[in-house]
Amino acid sequence: xxxxxxxxxxxxxxxxxxxxxxxxxxxxxxxxxxxxxxxxxxxxxxxxxxxxxxxxxxxxxxxxxxxxxxxxxxxxxxxxxxxxxxxxxxxxxxxxxxxxxxxxxxxxxxxxxxxxxxxxxxxxxxxxxxxxxxxxxxxxxxxxxxxxxxxxxxxxxxxxxxxxxxxxxxxxxxxxxxxxxxxxxxxxxxxxxxxxxxxxxxxxxxxxxxxxxxxxxxxxxxxxxxxxxxxxxxxxxxxxxxxxxxxxxxxxxxxxxxxxxxxxxxxxxxxxxxxxxxxxxxxxxxxxxxxxxxxxxxxxxxxxxxxxxxxxxxxxxxxxxxxxxxxxxxxxxx
RNA sequence: CCGGAGGUGGCAGAGUGGCCAAUUGCUCCAGACUGUAAAUCUGGCGGGAUUUCCCUACGGAGGUUCGAACCCUCCCCUCCGGA
Numbered sequence: 001x002x003x004x005x006x007x008x009x010x011x012x013x014x015x016x017x018x019x020x021x022x023x024x025x026x027x028x029x030x031x032x033x034x035x036x037x038x039x040x041x042x043x044x045x046x047x048x049x050x051x052x053x054x055x056x057x058x059x060x061x062x063x064x065x066x067x068x069x070x071x072x073x074x075x076x077x078x079x080x081x082x083x084x085x086x087x088x089x090x091x092x093x094x095x096x097x098x099x100x101x102x103x104x105x106x107x108x109x110x111x112x113x114x115x116x117x118x119x120x121x122x123x124x125x126x127x128x129x130x131x132x133x134x135x136x137x138x139x140x141x142x143x144x145x146x147x148x149x150x151x152x153x154x155x156x157x158x159x160x161x162x163x164x165x166x167x168x169x170x171x172x173x174x175x176x177x178x179x180x181x182x183x184x185x186x187x188x189x190x191x192x193x194x195x196x197x198x199x200x201x202x203x204x205x206x207x208x209x210x211x212x213x214x215x216x217x218x219x220x221x222x223x224x225x226x227x228x229x230x231x232x233x234x235x236x237x238x239x240x241x242x243x244x245x246x247x248x249x250x251x252x253x254x255x256x257x258x259x260x261x262x263x264x265x266x267x268x269x270x271x272x273x274x275x276x277x278x279x280x281x282x283x284x285x286x287x288x289x290x291x292x293x294x295x296x297x298x299x300x301x302x303x304x305x306x307x308x309x310x311x312x313x314x315x316x317x318x319x320x321x322x323x324x325x326x327x328x329x330x331x332x333x334x
Numbered sequence: 335c336c337g338g339a340g341g342u343g344g345c346a347g348a349g350u351g352g353c354c355a356a357u358u359g360c361u362c363c364a365g366a367c368u369g370u371a372a373a374u375c376u377g378g379c380g381g382g383a384u385u386u387c388c389c390u391a392c393g394g395a396g397g398u399u400c401g402a403a404c405c406c407u408c409c410c411c412u413c414c415g416g417a
Contacts, residue, residue, distance in 0.1 A: 016372080041372055051372080093369045123371050132368045139369060173366045177375035180367075187368085260372035286361060291372055297365065 007209050009105065009115040010323065011038075011129070013299055014216030015292040016120060017226045018310050021055045021080075023216065024118045026316055028078045031116075031323060034108045035080040036101060038119035038128060041259060043097065044088040046246055049239045050262035052230075053083060080118075081108075088251055088259065094127045095135055101128060122298035129211060137190045147182045155181040163188040212326045214319055215305040222311055223292055228285045234262075235281060243270060261287055 010027065012020045024035050037043075041051040048054065054066065055075060067074040072081045081104045086092040105128075108115045119125040127135060147155065159181055160167045166184055167175070174180045218226070243266035247253065256267040265284050268274045274283060299305070306322055308315050 039372085040370090091370060094371080095369045098369095121371065123367075123369090123373095127368090134368055137369075171366060171376090173376035175375090177367080179370070179374045183369070258370070258373080260370095262372075264372085283360090288372080289361080293363085294365095294372090298367080298371090 007109045008326075009109075009117060009209060009211055011117045011119055011125065011211060011213045012216065013119040013122075013125060013213060013302065013305065015223065015295040015299070016052075016288060017223065017230050017292070018216035018218055020118050020120065020216055021052070023316060023319060024116045025055060025075060025078050027319065027323065028114075028116055029076075030320060031114050032112075033078075033114035033116045035078060036104060036108070036115055036117050037080055037082040038097075038101070038117050038121055038124045039082070040092075040097070040121040040124060042083050043086045043092055043100075044259070045084040045086065046088055046242070046249075046251075047259065047263065049234050049237050049242045050266070052234075054237070088246065089255060091258075093139070094124055094132065095138075097124050098127050098135065120295065122295065122302075134187050137187050140186055140190065143186055143189060144182055147185060148178075152176065152178055152181070155185065159185050159188075162192075210326075212323065213302065213305045214322060215299060215302070215307040216310050217296075217307055218310050224285075224289055227288045227292060231281055231284045231288065235277065240266065240269065240277075240280075243267070261291060 010031075010033070012024050012027075014020055021035070021037075024033075027033055028035055039051065041047055042053055044051070053073065065076045068084065071083070071085045072079055073083045074080070082097070082101055085100055086096070105115050105117075117125070117128070123132075126132065147158075150158070155178055156167075156175060162185065166188060170180070170184065217223075239262065243256065243263060246256065247270060253267040253271055256270075257264040262284060265274065265280060265287060268283075269280050274280050308318055308322075312318070
């Protein structure tokens, strides 16, 4: 993965429904930019309404202004990469994301455009900007299959046995988390038994890339209101139908559940566990509130973010000013 | 008006004499997170003092009891069925 030196990129981050994509589209037009979605679900083909690929709630963006291309979309002439790059039937991970997104960012830069990364998935963003150790150590399905049969206690015991140092480094919460335990064991076995080696990907910020991070926020109650409203809009946009279509085309309900949030709840709906549209909406709203909270927990720790309250008037203008300033005096704030 | 069921913490819903400030789910709050991350996991959730302490609590008012969310009486309200 070659990186281009002395370049810059903008990151827009924040919890769901703060209008990241809207803002990014606007900025792209002003600063000759191109968007790259840093989102673990928008990568999947066919998950459109439920993942919010259609940017705005209102009529601002007509469907006719949206063009779906092979592995990206074009909205009002602005290219958005990392949409539709994966088959929803197959699992797509951070590793895949980095592999796919890195050359695209390089390409955007090569063409002299400003990459604007729209990030809702903290882990992916972290991987992109800072890199993640052990990212190169692949998943072993067979191993996972075996490990999944073990209880939490057994997993804990196994990890303590084969890699006490690694166990020591885990915090209490992670030690209770079977998924993390399995991954930890997997890494150890891949490194020792299978003799794989770690290849550290340093990520963008450690190279000569100037990164400007803009975080969007809103007061909690406003955020919840927006989420609630958006859920209703999406249901009206045909979210249920979308799920039905996916299922018809062979996406199992089990797999749909793995796709999280809306799709998990929609799977329950299709199966009849959730009986009414009203119930569906209510459950969804609650779940998405929780999701937004988790995003906030993650992003709060993110360093060097210029936070902007989207409730403030002219916040678009504020962001533009930030970028102009940054252009005059580029600091690597990552 | 008669018959039946029921009123519990933000909601749903357990508990039916002491171990109940009250199971559990949801919501909500806080947090973790180095290959499923919209996932997964942890803690909190009446108020206050902040090691087993106090106060206010299970529709309302009385009563029985050493002791009641749980038993009795009356009242209020809700739902279902019949007039």
